[in-house]
Amino acid sequence: MLEFADANYQSRKTYFVEVILPLAIAKNYTYRVPFEMNNAIRVGKRVVVQFGKSRMYTAIIDKITEQPPEKYEAKYILDILDDRPIVTETQISFWKWMAEYYMCNDGEVMNAALPSALKLASETKITLNREFLGDKTELNDREFMIVEALDLQPELTISDITKLLGQKTVMPILKLLFEKNIINISEEVDERYKPRMRTFLTLNPVYHDQEQLRELFGILEKRAPKQADAVLAYIKLSRQQKAISKTELIEESGAGASSINSLIEKEILIAQEKNVSRLHMEDEGIFDVFDLSPHQQEALTNVKQQFEQKDVVLLHGITSSGKTQVYIRLIEDAIAAGRQVLYLLPEIALTTHIIERLRQYFGANIGVYHSRFNDNERVEVWQKVLSNDYKVILGARSAVFLPFQDLGLIIVDEEHEVSYKQFDPAPRYNARDAAIFLANMHGGKVLLGSATPSFESYFNARTHKYGLAELTERFGGTELPVIEVVSIAEETKKKTIQSHFTSALMLDINQALDNKEQVILFQNRRGYAPVLLCKVCAYTPKCINCDVSLTYHKHSGKLHCHYCGYKEDTPSVCPACGSTHLEYKGFGTEKIEDELAMLLPDARIARMDLDTTRSRNSLQNILNDLEEKKIDILVGTQMVAKGLDFADVTVIGIINADSMLKFPDYRANERSYQMLAQVSGRAGRRGKQGKVVIQTYDVKHRVIKQVIENDYRDLYFTEMEERKSFNYPPFYRVINLDIKHKDPEVLYNQAAYLATELRKNFGDRVIGPETPLISRIRNYYIKSILLKFEKDGVSVNKVKATIRDVITQFQTTKLSKGSIVQPDVDPY
């Protein structure tokens, strides 16, 4: 560590900085520090550097050394953007950990972490060189067009010129023009974050004297009555509030901006520019006093006790058990200890009421951070966290990147949610796992909360890596819903089933409708029918990309692929044998909605699935209609399991549980349990006990039994025991390969080669078919390999090393051209 605080440092010393560039490049680059900046360099400050021919980037200082690079001449830093570091050293270590753990570059983590307003844009600007006196007639057509355009418009960007000439490669032309001294090329870096400025007005202190003021009015009333009005309005406003903005005064006085401006010119009013926060400002928190129920108190005490020994505690609290109150008590404790709190939520959009609730308790101490915020707002939150102005941050997964000073507690609500995992751009991190690491860096604690914990968290709790606390009673005395399991087979035999609705379910639906209550019907499949089958030759249309059967959608009249989005027209004759005997097999939400409308023509039925919520406000519209009781029955996919807290639903029908009990992947029972428990947890609100009807062929299924008993513990336990007895490890490590190539065949070969190499090293720990398990191919580029993972078996680092090895081989042996392999190791 170098010490720069010493004022007597050797100013002629040459320093170098290693910086993180916001690019997907493998290593960090070293730049030289100009002497005059020696004093200002700090780890975590932003610098402007040139990288490549002309581009400029904002980089973050990662290391400071005196050692010059050996193999090349370092370029100079162009500018330092910050007076003090905007990224803490803890954050940089956190970034490095993430890059290592999720196998990506530091720059990619930086990109995900920094709000883009803190990254500067470099826009190449082209201007005409006024000093050029030479002959312009020798220019060719293109060059002439550019010069002509610059005569009309003093400044053009590269993209302007691209548009102007209608061709992509304009740089050579510009370079030539530049060499001929006709144009200037300047690289300007603009600070993109602009604080919001407001003009505030104060009365010149001279007029605090009553005599002076009266005199002023005398003059103004005669010569400029509008201005007199304005001064009067100012005095009136100043009695109500401390700061008066120009806009407010214009509004209040009815005088125009010009009158106010002349008052400012005459120095009767004094104008001052002030930076105004864009963020929602709240008054002091209204400290609502509430008491915990005995069960909540018990859970709280339990959590606190476990925190004494464990860094992470899993709180299993059933739906409506009042976990939030327990969180609030823990947050209060952390704040009282003078530390920061991070409260992570899976999806901000569906949880606005939680934000409101917490705002009531913590007022201005609470900050909100998520991707729906615009850039300027995000920078403000960033700075407030950095300066420790916010005690509590409520945020989606990206909030783990904020510059916390001293994080005492992280709450991960709905810990099992998949939306904590970022899939698309690297880093492919899971915010829950990153939060645990982050808390560890700060010496803070983590509370994982869920009504349906994930397998891995429960496993960790069970093996005493995490603590475990439970809340098994609903808050406010509402009883748990009655769950009835109905055998579809039996009702079919007795012929009491109408299309897909058993008599038992119909009875409950009708009763709810009579009582003006609402019903949710759950069907875990969208579209009308998942399979189209030829009765003659058994041909089924399949997706040309994904090799899965296409689903018939009635609203579009087309066959859709649910993996890649591919669509084709529905054939009227079998493309294989020409027969017209085509049959729709199975059923989805569309069909349920259709059939229900026939059975209950008076009921107001709506559907909620990916197809009906694709457009911007449609989800909100459905939720509003439900709340305003404009919908009696909602048919939906797993979407209905989330964010329906306010609905007055008393009956939940699960049309066919079997489709949920047989997931094709290895976490089948976990997902089945979560989905069933989440859906049935919605039944019954506001003191009224709910009813859940589960229709199934498999009435004795273990998962169903566990849902009835509202107890996941046995399920998970037997699951683990069973896997052990089959010599089957409790977890798999999934390696998602992001192999990009337009040619599916090349892609497949690469994945196959990697699988072979992994097998060579790890033998039968690599499971799945001989070639990698292709779970999804989307736009030709996602494949995944399943790898067995045993506690005492493969080390993560060894797996990663092998993958890196293979990637290098791809590159050196030119197994295929132009491919990028980016493995993503799920950290379970």
Add this chain to the structure above:
DNA sequence: AGCACGCCGACT
């Protein structure tokens, strides 16, 4: 990530 350079097929 960008960007330049180089190679190859399709056009004035």
Add this chain to the structure above:
DNA sequence: GTCGGCGTGCTC
């Protein structure tokens, strides 16, 4: 013969 497509390599 040149334009522009894509593959490849490099950036402190």
